[in-house]
Each structure stands twice: as structure tokens, then as C-alpha cells.
Amino acid sequence: MKIEKLDNSVSEILQVVGICIIDPQLYRVIDVGSEWRTFSNEKSGTDPSRVGGPENPLLNGSDLSTVIGPGRGDASFDDFGVSKYQNRRTMSSSDRALINAFREINGMADRINLAKTIVDRANNLFKQVHDGKNLKGRSNDAISSACLYIACRQEGVPRTFKEICAVSKVSKKEIGRCFKLILKALETSVDLITTGDFMSRFCSNLSLPNMVQKAATHIARKAVELDIVPGRSPISVAAAAIYMASQASNDKRSQKEIGDIAGVADVTIRQSYKLMYPMAAQLFPADFKFATPIEDLPQM
Incomplete structure (x- = not known):
């Protein structure tokens, strides 16, 4: 939520029109979530709800995107009947890679019943590695698996390499290599595991x-x-x-x-x-x- 302070002049106007203000220093709360308002009188589309994805602080563009609506009329199609305007999201390749990695981490965590706190920590680790460009040449699947393994260790619920490998698409050896490289690149550490x-x-x-x-x-x-x-x-x-x-x-x-x-x-x-x-x-x-x-x- 964002808080914006209104100046005294606006506060005085609101008092004149009959709005009760307890504190002269009025604060207006702005909701940055999805807009679920329905515009039933608009006939341009089948879905009258104007909604969008929530802000994601892990994405560089805050998950802002543009979608072109369905074309209508002759001007929207060429001579062969193909739409001139493709319905394409204006998302950068960096954000696309992050979203795919987050989806992979979430899928692996679901298969071995890991808590959301572990998923969030793994996503943050992957974001740091991705932004730092420390593991160039390594597959995102291997990095995602290693981040999930590190997150489990740091959250105090360690899993074995074999358990992570069982739900991953890469080998145990590759996960182990990425694990060591990530710890070195991020200058972080994990507690030693015990029986x-x-x-x-x-x-x-x-x-x-x-x-x-x-x-x-x-x-x-x-x-x-x-x-x-x-x-x-x-x-x-x-x-x-x-x-x-x-x-x-x-x-x-x-x-x-x-x-x-x-x-x-x-x-x-x-x-x-x-x-x-x-x-x-x-x-x-x-x-x-x-x-x-x-x-x-x-x-x-």
C-alpha cells in the first residue's frame, strides 16, 4: 500500500463539502492491487473486468505488461485474413527467465511438500544469482534446484541432494556444483547438517x-x-x-x-x-x- 499526504488546501475543501476529518494531516490510501471493477456498459470485449497481475518485487518491470485486444473490422486484418496486431506481452527476456525459474522452484517445492517461506527464499536466491550474472553457462534448472536446496538448509529443514534431484530435471552432480558456486558468488553460508x-x-x-x-x-x-x-x-x-x-x-x-x-x-x-x-x-x-x-x- 502507498500513502500520499494531502496538503492543507485539499483538507479544507473536504471539510467544507461535509467530509469529516479527524486529523488535519489527511492521508489517502492507494490500493495497488488488481482492479476488479466491472464496466458493464462497454461493448468492446467479452470480459468487462479490468484486471491485471499483482506487482511482483522480484521482477525488474514489476510485472507490468500490455495486451492487445482482439481485432475487429477490416482494418485489423491483412489481405490474407491474418491479424495485423499480435497479442503479445511486452515482457523482457530477463523477466521471462525469472518467471520460468520461479515456476520451476514452486513445482519442485510442491512435489516434496515444502513451505512457502522456503519457496520465497529460493526465489530471492535465484534473483540474486540472476542479477549478478555469476553463473553464466549453467542451466536455470540446475541453479533453481541448488537455490531450493540452499533455502531448505537456511530455513532449518534440510533435504538431501537425492531428494532435490528426485524432483529436479538435472543430475545430483550438477546441483552440487551449482550449490558451491552460489555460496561462493553470494558470499553466504549454510549451517552444517547433523543427524x-x-x-x-x-x-x-x-x-x-x-x-x-x-x-x-x-x-x-x-x-x-x-x-x-x-x-x-x-x-x-x-x-x-x-x-x-x-x-x-x-x-x-x-x-x-x-x-x-x-x-x-x-x-x-x-x-x-x-x-x-x-x-x-x-x-x-x-x-x-x-x-x-x-x-x-x-x-x-
């Missing part, structure tokens, strides 16, 4: 009870604190911790089931589990109720 960032979502998707989730969270945290899994990614450690906790409970899950949800290979889970198994007695929480004793847990 706790994924534990709740993975356990929920595996339909594991709260007891198993708490145990898996404790196992993963202790494994990192004791430096049992050096060099392993938080995702593989979380997957191995879920496997160990589930095997000790009545709600057992296979490595393949966990791998499909976590986006890691079975062999990756096995490698982390091998490192954690000898110290299993120290990893489980003290109040955990074992359905399968530690000595009967699978040995890789």
Missing part, C-alpha cells in the same frame, strides 16, 4: 514408534560424540542408527527399507553399522527396552 536434522522425518516415513526414534537419535549422537564414525556423512550415520535401534525393537526395518527413505545405498548403511556395532552397549540409552538383546543384533 538430528533427518531423524524425525526418516523415522516418520518408516512408521517407527517414538521409542525407536528416541533410541536412534541417542545412538547417532553418541556415535558422533565418541568419534566412532569419522568421515561418515550425517545421513549415513542416521540411517545406520535407525537400523540398529529398529533391530533391537519389535519394529524391525531392513537396510533396503531404510536406504530407500534416507536415499543411501545398503552398503553405506552396512559400513557405518559395522563401525557402530562393537560399541552398541554404550550407544543405546539406559532406559531402552530391548526386544532383541545386543548380542543377538545382526553382525555384518
Whole structure:
């Protein structure tokens, strides 16, 4: 909304004609939204509503456009019956690229149920990269996917590269390259991911009870604190911790089931589990109720 101050002379005139003014310093509120007024007496078009797209601060032209109405009469057509005036929007190529990228980001976010705040942050990141012309030669699809990945990390709901790749049109390697280039170009950073960032979502998707989730969270945290899994990614450690906790409970899950949800290979889970198994007695929480004793847990 825009606020414009009226001068004292206008204020005095309004008081004379009977408009009650509480404050002499009158402010007039201007609505910059779409105009939904209907002009029913106009016969030039089938749609009497004069409307337009709302202002978009991410676009260079504020989404202003011109549309030529349908031609009528002989003057609107050439000798072959083709319309002389094409109905074309006067939108720059830069704005067109931005709109396509925003549409792609929104589509990817919808497919993995991301909040609008994440979409807005990803759109802003893409706008900064686009205006700075920092990633020339890279496809807009790859940049859009990397911006969405960064937005998830910055909003505190990280997603794995494989999850973003599953809804994207580009490869995981290309998303990873753009991710590093964007962080360098924008001089920004993201928080390091931890096992706790994924534990709740993975356990929920595996339909594991709260007891198993708490145990898996404790196992993963202790494994990192004791430096049992050096060099392993938080995702593989979380997957191995879920496997160990589930095997000790009545709600057992296979490595393949966990791998499909976590986006890691079975062999990756096995490698982390091998490192954690000898110290299993120290990893489980003290109040955990074992359905399968530690000595009967699978040995890789």
C-alpha cells in the first residue's frame, strides 16, 4: 500500500463539502492491487473486468505488461485474413527467465511438500544469482534446484541432494556444483547438517514408534560424540542408527527399507553399522527396552 499526504488546501475543501476529518494531516490510501471493477456498459470485449497481475518485487518491470485486444473490422486484418496486431506481452527476456525459474522452484517445492517461506527464499536466491550474472553457462534448472536446496538448509529443514534431484530435471552432480558456486558468488553460508536434522522425518516415513526414534537419535549422537564414525556423512550415520535401534525393537526395518527413505545405498548403511556395532552397549540409552538383546543384533 502507498500513502500520499494531502496538503492543507485539499483538507479544507473536504471539510467544507461535509467530509469529516479527524486529523488535519489527511492521508489517502492507494490500493495497488488488481482492479476488479466491472464496466458493464462497454461493448468492446467479452470480459468487462479490468484486471491485471499483482506487482511482483522480484521482477525488474514489476510485472507490468500490455495486451492487445482482439481485432475487429477490416482494418485489423491483412489481405490474407491474418491479424495485423499480435497479442503479445511486452515482457523482457530477463523477466521471462525469472518467471520460468520461479515456476520451476514452486513445482519442485510442491512435489516434496515444502513451505512457502522456503519457496520465497529460493526465489530471492535465484534473483540474486540472476542479477549478478555469476553463473553464466549453467542451466536455470540446475541453479533453481541448488537455490531450493540452499533455502531448505537456511530455513532449518534440510533435504538431501537425492531428494532435490528426485524432483529436479538435472543430475545430483550438477546441483552440487551449482550449490558451491552460489555460496561462493553470494558470499553466504549454510549451517552444517547433523543427524538430528533427518531423524524425525526418516523415522516418520518408516512408521517407527517414538521409542525407536528416541533410541536412534541417542545412538547417532553418541556415535558422533565418541568419534566412532569419522568421515561418515550425517545421513549415513542416521540411517545406520535407525537400523540398529529398529533391530533391537519389535519394529524391525531392513537396510533396503531404510536406504530407500534416507536415499543411501545398503552398503553405506552396512559400513557405518559395522563401525557402530562393537560399541552398541554404550550407544543405546539406559532406559531402552530391548526386544532383541545386543548380542543377538545382526553382525555384518
